[in-house]
Amino acid sequence: MATSAAALVAGVVVVQVADSSTPAYAATPEPLQVQYSGDAPMARDALLRLAAALEAAPAPAQSVGRFSFVRVGQWSLDMSFSKGSTDVAMVPQVISTWRAADGSGKVATVNLDRSDLEQRPDAEGLLAAAAGSVPDVNTYGPGELAAVVADPVPTDANALEQALYAHQPRVNGAKSAVRAVADLYRTTEVDQNVRVAVLRFLARTDGVLLRGAVTDRLSRHGLAVSVDSDNGGTRDILVFDQRTGLLLAYESMFLRRPERLPVRVPAVHAYVLYLDQDRRADTT
Template identity: 30%
Template sequence: MDGAEQTRTLLGPADPARTIVVAPPPVPARELIERAGATSPGTGHRRVRPTRRLVLTAGTLAVAAGAVAVLRPFDERTPDDRGGPGGAVGTLLVPVAYQFDADPPAAGPQLRTLASKIKDTEYDHRSGRYTYHHTKVWGDPVMSSPDDRYHVAFAGESKVWQAADGTGSQSNTQLEPQYPDEASRDYWQRKLAGPAVADTAAMIPLPPMELTPPPADPSQLRERLKVQYGAGAASKAVGTLYARYVVPRATRAAILRVLADVPGFRWRGRVTDRAGRTGVAVTVDEREHDQQSLLIFDPKTGELLAHELLTLTPVRISAYQLILDTTWTDRIG
């Protein structure tokens, strides 16, 4: 039994993540943590080596999110942004602004309309031996102060080429530190010795694993998306699915229709994601976990552009996932 399973066993019914769908990573988490914690030769910059507390905080982060307030355009640095020890600045994260912030309508009718009019995307007319995904993620893992008030994490970009049998290659890039609020930024810039320089890892071979593409059949898709556990679990399953598979148009439409029938999703209208792309968004509030889950879809193709989690009290980003590119290819690299 690994650490995650031991933790879930100890928590039992009290585990807030017991219904969360988490796909197995292409590369074991321990290997990724060890790579992130290593010091790059010749740079003199210290990598943050996750402790047990840090890893557990990251697991907790994956199930914590909430309501949205417009603070300033996201990823914008304030005039008083300043380098800490070693010149660290890092990005201050703020929530995405919603078109419908207060009293958003139920998302069902809008999701059904979107499903009926989506068009083909570029990869619908391509084929290849490998699926390719370029993603950016913040919040796994995250490092917290002893009182759990101040948080910092490094964003990471990954590029994954994967064949039908699971084999392929993956590269990872660690990016600058990012913070959910100014107080966290100020606290960690005093504590950290210096910034972690973006560092592109060598290609990592992927072992064989079972991959089952998502079905277009509604009944099978409802099971795959874990809708029996509610809208929160379904939103996380959608994020996992789009980050792993190249989803054809018919299945994209079916996903939207399945989500339309799940109670709890609210329509947020037009938004701009963290990559500057225009999308349409739905959210679900999980008050029992003090979290909100956000899904951003391409309004033309129905593809998932981003999945975010926010805390409700106080309002701040807990985790985000950007799906920057998806396609089929015959080449790696």
């Protein structure tokens, strides 16, 4: 199974903010427009319905190959503090990962900065810059490229729960469940049986709320669920394709402004768009 995207929305802005009672604010993306932005219901029933529909659907043809391949586009706030000021950079990347079951593989990262996009800080500009850039490539021998969950990824929800909480500790609450799922999709081709297990795992996780219908930053329609944590200070959102059950996007936002960080809340400080996933015979 493979997903692809034709556009990626991101930008680069660098703001230097001296300590002040009236700081200049860094530009951040607008939050996603969700169906339930206020009092959201629990996500359990919606997730179980999606899992059941996916389980009843014909299994898609499985791609074959030694390497699990995943490509993501991601944007994150990068900040540094120096001499009473805060430097904030909004940094986009495109990351491609090939990983074999023995932990060998390759990661190719296109890092984009302000000069790459200052003329065209839009979707086409980012993709054009990424396509025309030489990626930073790292290769890994057996055992050197760790997976979030070792192959084969469990298709039983109980076993998958144990594996995901070994990566993101259960003690940190429901946000660990959401973040572990986001991390799983970053490094592993997730087949239909695992997608069902992921949905069932989230359905029984206390604190996962339904945000409903949403259009992600690639104009893909999906079902959003979220977890609020840190006493209401942060929100993590997952967006799933309602046809395939694949994860389309992950976002993290501040609902309360952290000290010394010049952003207006709610502020999206990171997002990941899942662009492609399949299996490949080699790392080219």
